[in-house]
Amino acid sequence: MKYIRQFTIILLISFAGELLHALIPWPIPASIYGLAIMLFCLITKKLKVSAIKETSSFLIEIMPVMFIPAAVGLMTSWNQIRQMILPYTLITLISLIIVFAAAGRVTQAVARKKG
Amino acid sequence: MTGFLSDSAFFGVTLSLLSYGLGLFIHKKTGIAVFHPLLLSILFTIAVLAIGRIDYDIYYSGAKYLSWLLTPATVCLAVPLYEKLELLKSDWKAITAGIVSGVFASLLCVLLMSVFFGFTHAEYVTFLPKSITTAIGIGVSEELGGYANLTAAIIIITGVIGNVLAPFLCRVFRITNPVAKGIAIGTSAHAVGTLKAIEMGETEGAMSSLAIAVSGIITVVGASIFSQLY
Structure with missing residues (x-):
């Protein structure tokens, strides 16, 4: 029950x-x-x-495991991605790193200032 | 064979679970971070479908039940968040500042790089919601005139890379505060990244879950403003 x-x-x-x-x-x-x-x-x-x-x-x-089916769906948009693989990879990776750094560093800095 | 598989109720889910089990096994045996179970399971599943010449639609007709569970599972992320509510109360300024900075950094970065690579407007708005959870991101992309299926693919790749790189990025940028770690992961790599945050600790997991929801909602507003800029 x-x-x-x-x-x-x-x-x-x-x-x-x-x-x-x-x-x-x-x-x-x-x-x-x-x-x-x-x-x-x-x-x-x-x-x-x-x-x-x-x-x-x-x-x-x-x-x-719930993300596997959607991620496997990548294979259906592969043709669209393949032609632009380099710019797409760069924009994905670089923006990920910048967002990570911005969100993490700002949170940490403001939290520290408060003491 | 294909006829049997397209009627099979269990093929899609079983293949996904077996792939994940194999991924987990290899990850444990080798201890190599890039051999991430989720990443490996995606590759194994794609490999099996490609080698067996099985259509994605046939796989998905069974595997969709796994996707079906995503909404109730996301709803459940409220529980660890609630258990860390005190942190949310005491650090709300830092959390808000962190998420807003992250979302703004994401939109600005996509704008600058789209200009740099000479993307079309449709490609630009396809990338604008790349850091947020798939369900919101697809909606934003469609509304602004992007390619929704491409947005979905990029969001998932972002999540998987974020999940794999999270511990490394925390070290590189000297992010040691558990709240800051969670916010960084959730804002940059949504729910797939959050899985790593949950592994790192309760605070990291709770803050990452919070960041998925808040950054997603801020991006809805932010992306519609940014879409006018290029």
């Missing part, structure tokens, strides 16, 4: 996220609305962590 209840709660919130996605005309996916709803329910104590703990840990643990 425990897992059925936990999974039902998680899917209900996912469904509520889908509903918001359908109602609000922004390109924000159901998953982000769902994350916000879940966080809101936890903060306002409408929902206890213990009510979803095991199932949420399980889903987060197996999350890596």
Whole structure:
């Protein structure tokens, strides 16, 4: 029963996220609305962590494999990528490194200043 | 054979899981960071499909159930985030400044490099949402007139590279604060990077999850402004 209840709660919130996605005309996916709803329910104590703990840990643990199907889809856009492989690789890699450095260094600097 | 596979309910998921298991095994045996289980599993799966001349659509007709779980799993990222809520309260200024800087750096970098390489406008807006989570990124790309399938591919490659390079980049840029590490990973490499942040520690994982949502939403606004510039 425990897992059925936990999974039902998680899917209900996912469904509520889908509903918001359908109602609000922004390109924000159901998953982000769902994350916000879940966080809101936890903060306002409408929902206890213990009510979803095991199932949420399980889903987060197996999350890596959920990205495989979409990533394998790369093979279908390969022809489009191949012709521009060098500029595409450079822009992807360089911007990744710059974003990483900017976000990390700024967060660290501001956090340190506060003491 | 193809007829059987396209009817098979378990082929896609099983192939994905076996590939991941093999990737995990090789990663553990060799201990080489580039032999990342996710990266290897993607390559193995592509190799099997290519060698067996199996269409992506046949693979995906089963494998889509794995993708289906992504939304509930992302919703669950709220749990580790909630457990680190105190940090969010005490460091919100640093976190906000970090994510905003990261998003701005991403948009500016794509703008400058698109000018440098002489990209078309469609290519430029295809790259604008490259750092954020796939579902938001595809929406942004479509709305601005980019190639959504290409955006999806670039986002995933960014995530995988970010996941593999994260520990190295933390050392190079001397990012030692766990909150800063998580924000850097989530802002630059969305959910795929976050998987590495979760491995690094609870704080890193929680902050990275937060950064996925916040940087995604800021990018929606930022990308529509930046799309006017080139």
